[in-house]
Amino acid sequence: MSHPGATPSDRHKVVIIGSGFGGLTAAKKLKRADVDVKLIAKTTHHLFQPLLYQVATGIISEGEIAPPTRLILRKQRNAQVLLGEVTHIDLEHQTVDSVLLGHTYRTPYDSLIVAAGAGQSYFGNDHFAEWAPGMKTIDDALELRGRILGAFEQAERSSDPVRRSKLLTFVVVGGGPTGVEMAGQIAELADDTLRGAFRHIDPTEAHVILVEGAGQLLPPMGPKLGKKAQNRLEKMGVEVQLNAMVTDVDRNGLVVKYQDGSTKRIEAACKVWSAGVSASPLGRDLAKQSGVELDRAGRVKVLPDLSIPGHPNVFVVGDMMAVDGVPGQAQGAIQGGKYAANIIKAELGGADPATREPFSYFDKGSMATVSKHSAVAKIGKLEFGGYIAWLAWLFLHLIYLVGFKTKIATLLSWATTFLARQRGQLTITEQQAFARTRLEQLEEIAAAVEGEKAAS
Amino acid sequence: MSHPGATPSDRHKVVIIGSGFGGLTAAKKLKRADVDVKLIAKTTHHLFQPLLYQVATGIISEGEIAPPTRLILRKQRNAQVLLGEVTHIDLEHQTVDSVLLGHTYRTPYDSLIVAAGAGQSYFGNDHFAEWAPGMKTIDDALELRGRILGAFEQAERSSDPVRRSKLLTFVVVGGGPTGVEMAGQIAELADDTLRGAFRHIDPTEAHVILVEGAGQLLPPMGPKLGKKAQNRLEKMGVEVQLNAMVTDVDRNGLVVKYQDGSTKRIEAACKVWSAGVSASPLGRDLAKQSGVELDRAGRVKVLPDLSIPGHPNVFVVGDMMAVDGVPGQAQGAIQGGKYAANIIKAELGGADPATREPFSYFDKGSMATVSKHSAVAKIGKLEFGGYIAWLAWLFLHLIYLVGFKTKIATLLSWATTFLARQRGQLTITEQQAFARTRLEQLEEIAAAVEGEKAAS
Numbered sequence: 001m002s003h004p005g006a007t008p009s010d011r012h013k014v015v016i017i018g019s020g021f022g023g024l025t026a027a028k029k030l031k032r033a034d035v036d037v038k039l040i041a042k043t044t045h046h047l048f049q050p051l052l053y054q055v056a057t058g059i060i061s062e063g064e065i066a067p068p069t070r071l072i073l074r075k076q077r078n079a080q081v082l083l084g085e086v087t088h089i090d091l092e093h094q095t096v097d098s099v100l101l102g103h104t105y106r107t108p109y110d111s112l113i114v115a116a117g118a119g120q121s122y123f124g125n126d127h128f129a130e131w132a133p134g135m136k137t138i139d140d141a142l143e144l145r146g147r148i149l150g151a152f153e154q155a156e157r158s159s160d161p162v163r164r165s166k167l168l169t170f171v172v173v174g175g176g177p178t179g180v181e182m183a184g185q186i187a188e189l190a191d192d193t194l195r196g197a198f199r200h201i202d203p204t205e206a207h208v209i210l211v212e213g214a215g216q217l218l219p220p221m222g223p224k225l226g227k228k229a230q231n232r233l234e235k236m237g238v239e240v241q242l243n244a245m246v247t248d249v250d251r252n253g254l255v256v257k258y259q260d261g262s263t264k265r266i267e268a269a270c271k272v273w274s275a276g277v278s279a280s281p282l283g284r285d286l287a288k289q290s291g292v293e294l295d296r297a298g299r300v301k302v303l304p305d306l307s308i309p310g311h312p313n314v315f316v317v318g319d320m321m322a323v324d325g326v327p328g329q330a331q332g333a334i335q336g337g338k339y340a341a342n343i344i345k346a347e348l349g350g351a352d353p354a355t356r357e358p359f360s361y362f363d364k365g366s367m368a369t370v371s372k373h374s375a376v377a378k379i380g381k382l383e384f385g386g387y388i389a390w391l392a393w394l395f396l397h398l399i400y401l402v403g404f405k406t407k408i409a410t411l412l413s414w415a416t417t418f419l420a421r422q423r424g425q426l427t428i429t430e431q432q433a434f435a436r437t438r439l440e441q442l443e444e445i446a447a448a449v450e451g452e453k454a455a456s
Numbered sequence: 457m458s459h460p461g462a463t464p465s466d467r468h469k470v471v472i473i474g475s476g477f478g479g480l481t482a483a484k485k486l487k488r489a490d491v492d493v494k495l496i497a498k499t500t501h502h503l504f505q506p507l508l509y510q511v512a513t514g515i516i517s518e519g520e521i522a523p524p525t526r527l528i529l530r531k532q533r534n535a536q537v538l539l540g541e542v543t544h545i546d547l548e549h550q551t552v553d554s555v556l557l558g559h560t561y562r563t564p565y566d567s568l569i570v571a572a573g574a575g576q577s578y579f580g581n582d583h584f585a586e587w588a589p590g591m592k593t594i595d596d597a598l599e600l601r602g603r604i605l606g607a608f609e610q611a612e613r614s615s616d617p618v619r620r621s622k623l624l625t626f627v628v629v630g631g632g633p634t635g636v637e638m639a640g641q642i643a644e645l646a647d648d649t650l651r652g653a654f655r656h657i658d659p660t661e662a663h664v665i666l667v668e669g670a671g672q673l674l675p676p677m678g679p680k681l682g683k684k685a686q687n688r689l690e691k692m693g694v695e696v697q698l699n700a701m702v703t704d705v706d707r708n709g710l711v712v713k714y715q716d717g718s719t720k721r722i723e724a725a726c727k728v729w730s731a732g733v734s735a736s737p738l739g740r741d742l743a744k745q746s747g748v749e750l751d752r753a754g755r756v757k758v759l760p761d762l763s764i765p766g767h768p769n770v771f772v773v774g775d776m777m778a779v780d781g782v783p784g785q786a787q788g789a790i791q792g793g794k795y796a797a798n799i800i801k802a803e804l805g806g807a808d809p810a811t812r813e814p815f816s817y818f819d820k821g822s823m824a825t826v827s828k829h830s831a832v833a834k835i836g837k838l839e840f841g842g843y844i845a846w847l848a849w850l851f852l853h854l855i856y857l858v859g860f861k862t863k864i865a866t867l868l869s870w871a872t873t874f875l876a877r878q879r880g881q882l883t884i885t886e887q888q889a890f891a892r893t894r895l896e897q898l899e900e901i902a903a904a905v906e907g908e909k910a911a912s
Binding site for chain 2: 042043044045058061062063064066067068070071074075080081082083084085100101103105137138139142149153154156157158193194196197198199200406408409412413422424425426427428429430431433434
């Protein structure tokens with residue numbers, strides 16, 4: 001193990017794990033502090049996750065929502081960005097181990113901000129992932145773009161009506177904001193963008209089904225907005241199934257169990273999973289060493305100052321932290337990252353750790369788009385939907401997008417999509433166009449390698 | 457085998473293989489003809505190949521240069537776009553076989569336009585491809601983007617000066633337009649875009665080497681422009697090696713042989729291959745059945761009317777055709793596609809096949825960009841370089857880009873890159889960030905599959 005990049009320094013060492021909203025905000029807030037910041041992340045970019053569904057459905061390019069973290073922090077001379085997957089935190093020796101391409105690096109810290117986020121959860125059925133990719137990373141979005149568009153391409157060539165119907169059925173599992181947005185966008189893609197582009201199939205006959213376990217869509221937003229979103233989706237032809245649990249997923253479809261105990265199999269080639277999240281396994285690592293508790297989603301039940309018991313210099317923020325009343329959204333992560341950075345700065349300036357103010361979350365509201373010109377929003381007790389909510393959504397998301405060029409480019413992409421009914425990012429790779437399932441690929445590749453070995 | 461999508465029709469059936477400049481132009485030219493056009497291609501997009509290097513180096517998104525072919529032809533009701541890899545042409549029975557995901561489809565034709573293009577050639581050393589990807593497809597460009605940016609990321613973490621130097625050495629093999637453009641862009645990426653973004657390495661110390669077998673860069677453009685391009689590249693810090701043949705490529709570098717017989721090994725993690733092309737293997741299929749000759753690059757030595765002996769209804773155009781004086785560039789393909797379509801139209805209107813005018817190529821000139829604000833151009837006997845050539849390049853490429861939105865988006869991307877020294881498309885996937893070589897992946901995957909089999 002080695003520790004490159006470390007110019008010996010007496011400055012307070014802050015290590016941040018993760019380049020999402022929590023980690024990036026914390027790094028930026030430390031800009032003027034007399035510290036050495038090392039931000040270690042397993043992607044090279046900061047992902048603006050709320051717009052990931054637009055990458056998956058061909059509205060914007062990955063570059064617009066995932067600029068390189070090191071370019072965002074380029075001018076912050078006290079911060080270094082390092083690519084690597086953190087595999088272990090040693091609370092006793094205050095070090096973080098990360099791995100990149102077979103090399104393991106050990107990085108010491110004085111203060112640590114753990115903001116490694118959450119992945120998709122399949123509730124113990126990880127083998128579903130093969131057939132129903134999640135919606136958490138750029139990789140996921142590009143994979144789904146390939147699968148969605150690939151299904152239409154295959155249907156155009158198929159002469160078997162049963163297979164064609166399976167290829168033109170899209171099931172989105174999970175009725176949260178991402179699920180609602182994906183269902184709406186796949187429907188728009190089929191009805192508008194692809195209309196008239198095929199000769200053998202009619203893409204507007206594509207069938208989009210949104211399956212949600214609860215009794216309404218967008219549960220945290222309350223029944224009124226849930227119903228609004230549902231009505232809008234149904235108007236677009238999306239079939240919404242509530243109180244419906246997915247019990248099995250395979251190559252050709254999935255099985256749904258309803259409240260009355262009945263089950264139904266849906267034949268569908270393309271499935272999207274946005275039903276649950278599971279916090280980074282680094283939470284378990286922290287729990288083992290500090291005794292801190294985790295909730296069911298693997299989130300760390302932090303102290304009121306977002307630290308963990310016995311380690312006031314270790315903060316957990318963002319999707320990894322479990323704090324009552326804080327949703328797993330950008331705002332919670334941003335505020336958590338800011339809070340941790342401010343504590344570090346204050347205490348370097350002489351503040352007493354015993355007098356930390358507890359973290360308090362300010363709810364700026366939440367929103368979800370359903371289709372172009374239609375969204376639902378909840379700000380405090382105010383609930384509204386439709387065009388006004390959509391304009392608010394547009395405005396807020398543009399403001400939060402990182403960088404000037406990105407804003408103009410994204411506005412242009414949206415104008416094209418919303419006004420001209422075109423999408424500028426429908427490109428899929430050759431590998432995707434001819435993709436079989438990963439398992440089939442694995443088997444084929446394994447056979448090839450065996451063959452090579454035998455031949456050599 | 458089946459033949460879906462075929463509504464029985466008495467109309468003349470034109471099958472076009474390939475969605476590049478040749479195939480797409482032919483399809484469009486047949487818009488008002490009383491024919492059924494089926495365009496079969498192995499990508500879903502039309503690729504504007506001259507700008508592929510900008511995708512590889514993060515200036516533009518893949519969507520900007522690779523719009524779906526079926527959307528370009530959406531309103532042309534007599535044309536159907538089909539995804540599939542053509543595996544066989546049966547000249548006797550006038551059918552084309554194509555494969556998509558294990559299904560084989562047979563499509564009959566009355567007229568056939570073969571425009572399947574060319575791939576990268578490694579001159580019999582196909583195993584080089586593993587370590588030095590070509591620059592022919594969107595897959596190639598995204599792969600190279602990942603390798604180029606990934607090399608900087610790895611170097612930032614490496615404490616070994618030898619490994620760091622290897623990671624920061626980039627070798628481009630082949631001094632044609634693509635090689636010149638790639639070398640220039642990697643240098644600009646390192647010197648401008650990434651400047652100041654690292655703490656442990658200085659990206660401006662990256663070493664870019666351009667290796668060309670001939671005695672000058674851009675051989676077809678003549679010594680004057682070749683020297684101009686070379687001077688400009690050298691000013692940017694690119695090392696140009698002429699009369700240099702690559703004799704071996706492996707994971708860690710490559711071996712170059714010079715005119716005097718001496719050889720030298722260059723340690724370099726990231727290699728780009730743009731040294732040669734090899735026409736689609738469908739040429740061999742045609743040769744076997746018709747006796748038509750192929751040239752060394754596998755191109756079909758077509759008759760003066762671009763057809764093959766004994767099959768006046770089968771045309772070969774674009775990078776697959778060997779016609780004296782026609783370079784393997786967009787213009788040759790566009791003019792070939794147009795010519796073939798016009799013959800089909802004329803003869804459907806009663807023209808006599810015996811009176812076909814031979815194909816004649818109109819040379820509109822050629823150009824290559826070296827860096828921002830600098831290009832070289834040759835139009836007829838006129839040769840010029842520098843800023844004026846660059847403006848001409850900018851203007852021409854914007855005109856040829858397909859679609860209004862794409863033009864504005866691309867202009868915006870270029871403005872950002874050329875004026876603000878930023879690149880909007882530097883995103884790489886997680887898979888790429890942690891990519892080992894494909895061979896390593898294969899071995900790992902094979903082991904995993906073995907493990908799964910053993911466990912089940």
